[in-house]
Amino acid sequence: MSSWQIIGGINMFNEKIEELINKELDLIISVRRDIHAHPELGMNEHRTAKVVYDNLQNLGLKIETGVGKTGVVALLEGKNPGKTLLLRGDMDALPMDELTDLPFKSQNKGVMHACGHDMHTSILLGTARVLSQMKEYINGNIKFVFQPAEECSPTGGANYMIEDGVLTNPKVDGAVALHVWDLPLGKIGLKPGPMMAQSDRIFIKIKGKSAHGSAPQLGADAIVAAGHVITALQTIVSRNISPMDSAVVTLGIIKGGYRYNVIADEVNIEGTVRTFDPHVAEIMPIRIEGIIKNVCYALGCDYEFQYVNGYPLTYNDEKLTSLVMEGLKQTIGNENIIIPDKPATGAEDFSFFNKHVPCTFMWLGCKSDINENCCVIHNPNFICDERAIPVGIKALCGVAMEFLK
Secondary structure (H helix, E strand, O other), X not given: OOHHHHOOOHHHHHHHHHHHHHHHHHHHHHHHHHHHHOOOOOOOOHHHXXXXXXXXXXXXXXXXXXXXXXXXXXXXXXXXXXXXXXXXXXXXXXXOOOOOOOOOOOOOOOOEOOOXXXXXXXXXXXXXXHHOOOHHHOEEEEEEEEEOOOXXXXXXXXXXXXXXOOOOOOOOOEEEEEEEEEEEOOOEEOOOEEEEOEEEEXXXXXXXXXXXXXXXXXXXXXXXXXXXXXXXXXHXXXXXXXXXXXEEEEEEEEEEOOOOOEXXXXXXXXXXXXXXXXXXXXXXXXXXXXXXXXXHHHOOOEEEEEEEEEXXXXXXXXXXXXHHHHHHHHHOOHHHEEOOOOOEOXXXXXXXXXXXXXXXXEEEEEEOOOOOOOOOOOOOXXXXXXXXXXXXXXXXXXXXXXXXX
16 A cells, blocks of 8 residues: 555645655755755765764654764664665865855855755754654665765765665665756756766876976976877767767866976876766776877877776666656656656766665756856855755655555
């Protein structure tokens, strides 16, 4: 029997959810503002983890701390046995100074919640507090996973939690997460298939030969070689990747040279590669190194190259995503579900869960008239409309009840 039917239909279920959200909302907003004011970088979320732990007390949950180093896991066991759903919220912040005028802006210099993880943590905490008061309607288990270090590519905190057994005892059957996004407030975006890109790192060292700037024929100019390498690498997307596919090659760091009149003997370049197709991902390191090698040798230089696989493709399982959409229809309404035209080129370490269990990742709209010019994540002026919190809680509650019916 459906969980919706047990308590008298969809309307009654939504009324119960709304009632409990309204009961908890002031506390959750207060927690969110506290976390926002005290952001912590990946693997240093000690205060945040304690705030989470303290607010999970007395809910009848089995709580573990120190999972994946600084993560917190709370297990809700329903009235009847059944499947196990993992709901995940990340906790870490970014290394940047906050430039907003919020009264609860960051008090930690050089650290800011510019990616909305304070929202994710608070929404998941609110979901745990609501559903813990509805155990009698739940068949199965829910693992509320408060994850560290999502921003710590290429390793990611998800890997540490998986290594510590977060997907076992009980065995997880599916995982769902959300992320605040530049979508209209009240809307949720998701689709089956690729949702976020695979993200890899590249490290290039071009080794030339130093000489006086007045006698360049005696040296091998690493800066000139670097310039040709940088230009040539951009031809991979336009000439080696099918127009029907996509990829990104971005070089964000270049360092080289000692003095204005000295031929540089070394240049270091770092960058990122984003892909959505396994075949494209496979050929990228081969093609990149081929260009570096031939350009450098043509210009009398040598090179070192390292390609580091980072976060995998975040892929929404078709069957689970269909189920998630049904849960969203029951709670936020079909009119508030957006099917994106294409995935995002950002990356997520939630993708590591993809390797083990069916997953669905969704975008939670937080853009409104109060933040329409500052709703882009990883931005020191980023502001998230807190009215997205009850929407996120309601969405996760609906997904959980649909999954465990």
